[in-house]
Amino acid sequence: MNEPVVLQPDETFVLNVGPQHPATHGVLRVKMTMDGEYIYDAETVIGYIHRMHEKMAENRTYTQYLPNLSRLDYLSAMAYCHGYVLAVEKAAAIEVPERAEYIRAITVEMNRISSHLVWFGAFVMDLGGFSPLMYAFDDREQILDLLEGVTGSRLTYCYFRFGGLYNDIDDDFITGTRQFIKRMRKALKMYRNLVTNNIILMTRLKEIGPISVDLCQRYGATGPVARGSGINYDVRRNEAYSVYPEFDFDVPVFTEGDSYARYNVRMEEMEQSLRIIEQGLDKLPDGPVNPEKKIKTVKLPPGDYYTAVEAGRGSFGIRIVSDGDKSPYRLKLRSPTYSNMHLFDEACRGMLIADALAFMGSLDLVIPEMDR
Amino acid sequence: MTLTFLNVFAAVLIAIAFVAANAAYLVWCERKGAGFIQRRPGPTENGPWGLLQPPVDGIKLMTKQLLIPGGVDKIIFMVAPVLAMFPTLISFVTIPFSETIVAHNMNIGVLMIFVFGSMSAMALLMGGWSSRNKYAMISSVRAVSQAVAYEIPMLVTTITVVMIAGSLDLMEIVHKQSGGFWHWNIWPLQNGLYNILMPVSFLIFFICSLAETNRAPFDLGEAESELVAGFHTEYSSMGFGLFFMGEYANIVIGACLTTILFLGGWDCPLGLFPGVWWFLLKIYALIFTFIWIRWTFPRTTIYNLLNLSWKVLIPISLFNLLLTAGLLKVF
Numbered sequence: 001m002n003e004p005v006v007l008q009p010d011e012t013f014v015l016n017v018g019p020q021h022p023a024t025h026g027v028l029r030v031k032m033t034m035d036g037e038y039i040y041d042a043e044t045v046i047g048y049i050h051r052m053h054e055k056m057a058e059n060r061t062y063t064q065y066l067p068n069l070s071r072l073d074y075l076s077a078m079a080y081c082h083g084y085v086l087a088v089e090k091a092a093a094i095e096v097p098e099r100a101e102y103i104r105a106i107t108v109e110m111n112r113i114s115s116h117l118v119w120f121g122a123f124v125m126d127l128g129g130f131s132p133l134m135y136a137f138d139d140r141e142q143i144l145d146l147l148e149g150v151t152g153s154r155l156t157y158c159y160f161r162f163g164g165l166y167n168d169i170d171d172d173f174i175t176g177t178r179q180f181i182k183r184m185r186k187a188l189k190m191y192r193n194l195v196t197n198n199i200i201l202m203t204r205l206k207e208i209g210p211i212s213v214d215l216c217q218r219y220g221a222t223g224p225v226a227r228g229s230g231i232n233y234d235v236r237r238n239e240a241y242s243v244y245p246e247f248d249f250d251v252p253v254f255t256e257g258d259s260y261a262r263y264n265v266r267m268e269e270m271e272q273s274l275r276i277i278e279q280g281l282d283k284l285p286d287g288p289v290n291p292e293k294k295i296k297t298v299k300l301p302p303g304d305y306y307t308a309v310e311a312g313r314g315s316f317g318i319r320i321v322s323d324g325d326k327s328p329y330r331l332k333l334r335s336p337t338y339s340n341m342h343l344f345d346e347a348c349r350g351m352l353i354a355d356a357l358a359f360m361g362s363l364d365l366v367i368p369e370m371d372r
Numbered sequence: 373m374t375l376t377f378l379n380v381f382a383a384v385l386i387a388i389a390f391v392a393a394n395a396a397y398l399v400w401c402e403r404k405g406a407g408f409i410q411r412r413p414g415p416t417e418n419g420p421w422g423l424l425q426p427p428v429d430g431i432k433l434m435t436k437q438l439l440i441p442g443g444v445d446k447i448i449f450m451v452a453p454v455l456a457m458f459p460t461l462i463s464f465v466t467i468p469f470s471e472t473i474v475a476h477n478m479n480i481g482v483l484m485i486f487v488f489g490s491m492s493a494m495a496l497l498m499g500g501w502s503s504r505n506k507y508a509m510i511s512s513v514r515a516v517s518q519a520v521a522y523e524i525p526m527l528v529t530t531i532t533v534v535m536i537a538g539s540l541d542l543m544e545i546v547h548k549q550s551g552g553f554w555h556w557n558i559w560p561l562q563n564g565l566y567n568i569l570m571p572v573s574f575l576i577f578f579i580c581s582l583a584e585t586n587r588a589p590f591d592l593g594e595a596e597s598e599l600v601a602g603f604h605t606e607y608s609s610m611g612f613g614l615f616f617m618g619e620y621a622n623i624v625i626g627a628c629l630t631t632i633l634f635l636g637g638w639d640c641p642l643g644l645f646p647g648v649w650w651f652l653l654k655i656y657a658l659i660f661t662f663i664w665i666r667w668t669f670p671r672t673t674i675y676n677l678l679n680l681s682w683k684v685l686i687p688i689s690l691f692n693l694l695l696t697a698g699l700l701k702v703f
Contacts, residue, residue, distance in 0.1 A: 015507075
């Protein structure tokens with residue numbers, strides 16, 4: 001791993017990247033103190049899209065808070081809803097039919113692929129290659145169409161209910177998903193040949209933005225960022241929830257810690273998600289998707305509950321403190337982008353601006369999720 | 373043919389009109405080409421197949437407000453876009469399209485194209501510097517180091533070709549290559565000369581003309597995900613339009629020069645029916661390659677770009693120059 005360049009500049013200037021800048025993909029602002037094209041110091045300024053999601057939870061019932069979760073990370077909204085319903089179900093001891101859990105896993109994994117596809121397109125666009133974005137969005141469109149068919153929405157899903165689902169999936173969804181798996185495998189092969197093995201892309205990413213295990217642990221980085229640095233941790237396997245223990249899947253881990261490793265982790269995760277979806281469709285049991293007894297009002301017994309799920313960007317944790325009322329006393333969201341982003345300040349010192357922005361892209365930031 | 377002043381003037385105007393029309397319609401070609409590569413239709417709304425898009429864009433650009441931000445160096449700020457477009461137009465005057473179609477042939481045609489070609493880097497520097505914008509400043513500094521790094525191998529390669537032809541006259545260079553594709557400068561077998569580095573030379577020249585036009589994968593000047601819009605961040609209306617047109621005019625020049633120096637100009641590959649159509653076919657094939665490359669590759673970085681030039685392209689082209697000189701002396 002390359003040691004970062006230590007600069008002792010005579011003269012610096014401040015370059016204000018963001019809140020409106022093509023590379024920050026949202027309203028993130030980075031105040032960079034530059035020595036020529038080298039970054040001497042960087043300070044990320046967040047909060048431009050803060051919407052008080054945590055405070056809103058305290059004024060709503062548990063059910064009313066459901067749609068808020070899909071507004072955090074609009075690219076992998078399913079996983080966030082999943083985390084919330086799991087947390088509430090665990091606390092209120094609500095039984096979930098097995099079929100519902102399988103469908104949840106399938107839709108979450110599909111959503112993960114669509115989220116990674118957006119990242120893939122946007123990331124290669126950050127590096128100056130425009131065409132992969134169009135191809136990635138074309139593939140993502142198939143997922144959105146399928147999910148629209150069952151959930152009714154294309155981006156901010158509110159599909160999961162306490163104890164079950166909004167509605168059951170139909171045969172169209174199953175055949176469509178099987179077709180999509182075939183199509184996506186072909187597409188991933190094309191991406192590998194055209195983009196991953198491209199020599200310019202490799203020189204842009206290899207040994208750029210190396211993150212050590214220590215740095216990841218100090219900042220609490222999770223998900224593909226941590227797995228790209230060799231931390232073999234995936235909530236789906238290490239703290240298995242839902243029906244994930246039933247599935248046979250690998251957790252891709254790369255030890256290089258550079259941007260190329262993070263890139264490869266996500267590309268392989270898409271393949272693993274396809275495997276999970278395939279197994280889920282094969283094993284899908286019959287039965288109801290909602291509990292026999294209708295759940296009217298949800299009240300959690302007083303206590304402190306925490307559940308984590310593996311969202312598209314890392315470990316999403318949700319902590320609910322209940323005082324027995326129909327709305328939570330305090331709800332804390334632990335969003336992965338928040339931790340992943342803050343290591344940027346430290347890691348980008350001594351980098352060139354072009355490399356630093358490529359590095360930022362490889363962290364896969366979704367700003368609304370970070371600001372909440 | 374007697375060259376009256378009026379004749380020359382008309383010919384020059386026609387050459388300039390050709391480039392201007394090309395620059396406008398290359399935007400359309402690029403957008404259609406990008407659409408083709410990205411599996412989408414590209415412009416379709418204005419006219420059949422979107423063919424009226426360039427004039428409509430032109431009207432839009434001209435009717436927009438020309439915004440001059442406070443604190444800029446006004447004169448330089450206004451001159452820069454003109455300087456980006458005009459030298460390129462002028463250098464078209466010496467390009468021979470065929471035996472008879474040339475606005476004004478000169479015996480130092482190659483030199484003149486390079487003199488005017490190097491002025492476009494000046495335009496980027498002036499535009500970026502006078503904008504008083506940090507992004508534009510970084511971009512203009514990049515553009516200059518890029519232009520310096522890539523004009524050297526380009527010139528050295530051109531000198532190699534000039535040595536083989538024995539003339540700086542573009543007409544003469546094409547004449548030396550006539551009689552079928554095996555006579556073209558791209559091939560190693562050239563007038564009894566066995567120089568296996570000529571295809572490499574062609575590649576170097578092609579890469580350099582890509583870099584000279586500031587296009588992907590070498591579009592570091594305007595790298596929009598890093599530097600917003602680079603040197604033309606602060607330009608609006610026709611100021612931006614001229615920079616934009618200048619880029620496309622540069623592409624045409626690059627393709628023309630590559631065709632003349634390496635691909636035998638208007639010469640037919642099989643030595644039959646030479647004519648202007650071959651020249652046009654060759655330059656548009658090259659232009660399509662430019663578009664194809666742009667929409668396929670990601671952008672490189674400035675240090676990779678400079679490394680490529682100083683450590684790879686310049687040594688190889690210098691070696692080729694020496695080799696060619698030696699071969700010319702021996703045979």
